[in-house]
Structure formats: structure tokens, C-alpha cells
Amino acid sequence: MTDETLAATLLHLRAKGLEKGAPVVAPVEMASMFHLPGDPAGVPGYGRMDNATWAALEAALGHLEQAPALAFPSGMGAISAALFACLSAGDRILVPTDGYYTTRLLGDQFLKALGVEMVLRDTARFDEGGFDGFRLVFLETPSNPGLELCDIAAAAEKVHAAGGLLVVDNTTMTPLGQRPLDLGADIVVASDTKAPNGHSDLLMGHVATRDEALLARIKDWRKLAGGIPGPFEAWLTLRGLETLELRLSRMVASAEAIAGRLAEHPAVSDLRYPGMSNHPALKQMAHGGFLISFTLESEAVAERFITTCPLIQPATSFGGVHTSAERRARWGDAVAPGFVRLSVGIEPLETLWSAMAEALPGARA
Template sequence: MAFTGFETRAIHAGQEPDPQTGAVVVPIYQVSTYAQDGVGGLRGYEYSRTGNPTRAALEECLADLEGGSRGLAFASGMAAEDTLLRTIASPGDHVIIPNDAYGGTYRLFSTVSSNWGVKWDAVPLADPEAVRAAVRPETVAIWVETPTNPLLNVADIALLADVAHDAGALLVVDNTFASPYLQRPLVEGADVVVHSTTKYLGGHSDVVSGALVTRDRELGERVAFHQNTMGAVAGPFDSWLALRGIKTLAVRMDRHCANAEQVVAALTHHPKVTEVLYPGLPEHPGHKIAEAQMKGFGGMVSFRVAGGEEAALRVCAATRLFTLAESLGGVESLIEHPGRMTHASTSGSPLEVPSDLVRLSVGIESGSDLVADIEAALETA
């Protein structure tokens, strides 16, 4: 019997009980090498950089949840991005990225890929005509975040897939903020989905890992070759932690979304907040698109504080439940100042974020407690 429910597949895809022991959870195969039945007589694995049973279970599960043909797990989200970029782009090639990309992605393009000859342009991806105008004959990919980090802009995945494919390019979507529970870019026409599995997929702020899923198996095999060659793979314990997190992804995301809506409702009426950035708001410019391609609007919220940067910094320092920290997507709520923290690498560039911006990763605590905490902190602004 084929099971179609997301919650069922998150718990069971790639995770059959262990055939030798009956263990209902995939074991941690903390091993580097594997015995062979004669030279070349493999029992499925030879060396854990190339393949590991725990990592293989995670990769199969991710491919299933995203609706792709091949999943690959890496040591971090940035390792996944770097490996993909080195697979699909060569010196002289061109990539379009968001004009409000995550700071680490911007740094990868601006200081790493540029040094080996890959050209790039930062474009507002919510404007399809701007994207079409930026396409060149040497464009090999349009690199999308939706919603974006930290400005929560939304891009139309299906429309950008058409733009990319008309140009003979790939559409790559960073699905970290939404997770496959809320959004499935491959179904919308994307070619590759990228994740920092550190975030919502892991969900407990206890693992650093990344992943990507390809729609096309041949592309997946090319990336797998580079994964093995470059070696930034997810270890077995990290893979096990990510698998454990995925089992509760659906119920966690429902709570993240519900709590975010409570926090947004409080922020939109607060006199010390000048703007709330959240795709669930009807006035958000990408609301209709998000409504069409997402199951929910997510747990990430950004807002701008009256009084500028110093007021924003005071708010970040004053919360008690929202922990001042980088990263996102864990069960606990986090607060940060992107300009000084996660997006400091964009300072002085066209991608620099507003200095009065605060970003929240809304956790799964009591929603009323979170609202009370952020309202108290805003009194310091």
C-alpha cells in the first residue's frame, strides 16, 4: 500500500525497521569503512564519504518529501550550495540571485564563486520582468529564496521556472524557511531544492547540516559525484538527528505558523513598530502568491522599529523568552538583528538590510507568552 500523507511519509520514508535487529528507528551507523566480500564485492557500501546507511535514509526521506528523484545530505546548508554551484556553473557562467539573499549565500557568490570566474547579478525576484531582463546567454541558474531571509519577500516559483527554462537555465529554490511541509518547489517547476536542515527540518538547534533534492536523476548523479569528490557530507549522527527532527516537522510547523500569526497580530498594532514583514498579511505584496504556493505562511517574522537601529538593538537585548541568537527554525524562539548578525556580510553592498530591522524565529512555546515577551521588549524601544 502506498501512503500519501505527509506526516506518514515523514516518519516512514526511507526508514523501514532494521532488518537485523528490528529497531524501529534507523540506527546510527558510526562507521567509516565496510567489509568487502572479495575485491569489489560490496555489500552496498564501501566508505562513508561515498555513502552511509544513516545518511542514505535521510536522503531518501528528503527526496520523498520534496517529490524529487535524488536527495543528498551535506555538512551544512552552505556546503550543499557550494557543491551545487560547482556542479552547475563553470568560469564565465552567470547566475541570478535575490537582491535580498541570505548573507551566507551572498558571501558565497561575492567572495568565493566570483574568484573562480562565475558572474552573478542580484535582482528583485518578485519582479519577473526584472528577472527576464537580467538573463544572459551564459545564465545557467536562477537562484531563489522564497520567502527570503530576512525581508520575507515572496517569489512566484512556477513563473520563475518558466523564465529559467526558456533561457535553458535551472531554477534553484532555497526552501529552508518554508520546509517541504509548507511548500514544494519541485512540484511548482523548480529543478533543485536546497535546505539548511539545521533549521526547521532538524528543528531542535542541535545539528548543523544541509541538503538538496533534484527533480532530475541525472543532475542528482552529477551532484552526487561532486559531493563524494569534495567530501562535505553529513555525518551519521547529524543525519540521525535530522531524521529525528523530520518525524515531527508537520506538527511543529503547524504550531510555528499559529504562534507567528499571534505575534504578527500584536506587532501590527504596536505604536513602536513601523512595518511588519510577513507573507500572511493581506497587505504583503507577495501574499496572493504565498497563499497559492504555500500551505501556511511560516514561523519567520521581521519588523522595523521606530527609533532606528539603537531602538532595534534595545528590543533584541530586552526579550526573555526570545533568545538573542543566530539561526532559526528550532522549537525555541529566537530574536536577532540581521544587520549586525546574520547579514553583516551584506553591509555596504546593495543587499544591505535596514538597520532598524529585527528578525524573529517564532518557536512553539505558548503563543500568549511570546506575545507578552515581545510587547514588553518593545517598551524599551
């Protein structure tokens, strides 16, 4: 099914089997208790285990992933569930050095204490050294914040040959830009805080897998650990998903144009935009995404660019309707002090570029 078909049918997903007089939009179910006389089997029983608004969101996410999905209260909630449900003492896990740093912190501060060994490897050289001895391989492509690429299908084949599981963090691309499960991944995780919701007003994440045993294990983890999403946040995410394709089309088109212009600017170095790469992994992506990274001369120059441009929101995270940017070195990422991660929003392209050009070093007064 094409991305366009997925996006179109998502808007009418709830209409299937809808009874006459029922609301077109899924209602928010605010309940911790349910009417439960007699045998509790087969009906909602308690708010930590069941919620109709979660179910509606999971149906929408599952439609986009073309696989069963489970919602979590943040992207890290989804990552934690996938890792803790799959790992045991004595296992080894491979994690990218240049992916989202909190995943590494989780491994170092918590998994290690439970007897899980974490090994680090750069995304660009992820398959060098092989995958023998790893229970789980965790991959992020394009990586955040460096936007390095890795061939998911090739990695999946090698990981499976070595007897491991491949988990792919697909936050930077969304299911409308890349579907790791179709490429052989066992589990996909993502932060729906970013583009899927798109309005920078909530935290949400999800896990998707076509492996029934893994799905059951992760669902049990959520139920027992209590990492559940709020129903109102689930409803807002569901609403955001309905405009995901529309927002992405503007964001990606603008990012492609802006990346090309930044690449020619004398103040910009080490520009990275996946759509301008000739990497073999581009074949797995529907587009180049909406994230751009580049380096300016120094920390001061980068901060001045970010804070003086009236159409750039200085903020962490990405994928919202507002164009935003930050220096990732401030969080400890192994990047230059002047490294900037730019998330392109939905502002009109020429107006956005004019504001950026004025804020870049060398602009005429």
C-alpha cells in the same frame, strides 16, 4: 500527496520491509571502513561514499520533497554542491540581492575567481529584465531576511524558456510549507539546520532534484570534494524530521497571531509576514511560515527589545523550538539599523506574546 499525508507516512517510512526483530529507529552507523574482500561493486566501500544513516535521512528528506535527496553537512554545503556541480567558467548566475548573504559571498569570493559572473537582482522584481544568458538562476522565496516573495512557477517557465536552470533555496518554508520542484524548479536546496532539525544543536543541509543527470553530478561532487554529513548529525536530523509537522503547526499559528498584533503596535513599522500579504506567490505556499520581520526606531531600541524579553533568544539562525531574534544589519544586510528578524518558536502563544509586549517600547511599567 498532502502535507498531512506526507507527515504521517514519514513516521512509518522505515517500517516498510522491516525484518522481525529489527530496531524501529534507524541505528547510527559509525564507520569509515567496511568489510570488503574481492570485488567492491554493489556494497558500501568507504565512509566518504556510503553510510546507512545518511541513506535513512535521505529517504526521509526525499519522501518530503517527493524527489531524490542528498544530505550535506550544512545548508551552505548543499548550496555549494549545487552551484559548483552545475557551473563552469564563462557561465552567468543570477542571485537575489536580498537573499541569504553567504550565497552572494560565495559567488563574489570564489565563483568569480573561477570565471563565473554573478548578477544581482531584488527578489520582488526578480523577473524584470528576463533570464536570457544565465546558465543558473538562484531564487529564495520568501527571501531571508526581508521575506519578499516571488512566483516560482512563473520564474521556472521563463528560466527554462531562456535555456537556464532554476535553483530554489527553500530554507524558510521547508518541504511542508512549499515544494519548489512541483512548481518547476530544477533543484531545491535547504538548510536543515533550521526547522527540519529544529533543536539548534547541529548543522545539516540537503539538495533534491528529479533530474537524474544533475543528481549524479551533485553526488559526484560530494564524493570527490568530501562535503559529507556526520552520521550522528544525520541521525539527529532524522529524529527532528519526525516532529517537523507538529512543531510547524504551533510555530505558524503563533506567528500568524503575533504578526497581526505587531502590525497594530505603534512602535513597529515595516512589518512583513508573508501570510498577511496579497502577493500572487502565496498560492504556492501552504502557510505563511514562522518568520516575521519588522523595524523598531533604532539599533538601541531593537537590541533592548531582543535582549530584555525573557522568551526571546538573541541568536542568529532560525527555526528552532526557542523563539529567537536578531538585528540583521549587524551582518551587513541592506536593512535599517532597527530591523528585527523574529523566528517564532513553540512557546505557548499568550505567554510568549505577553513577554514580547512587555519588552516592546511603550510598555507600561
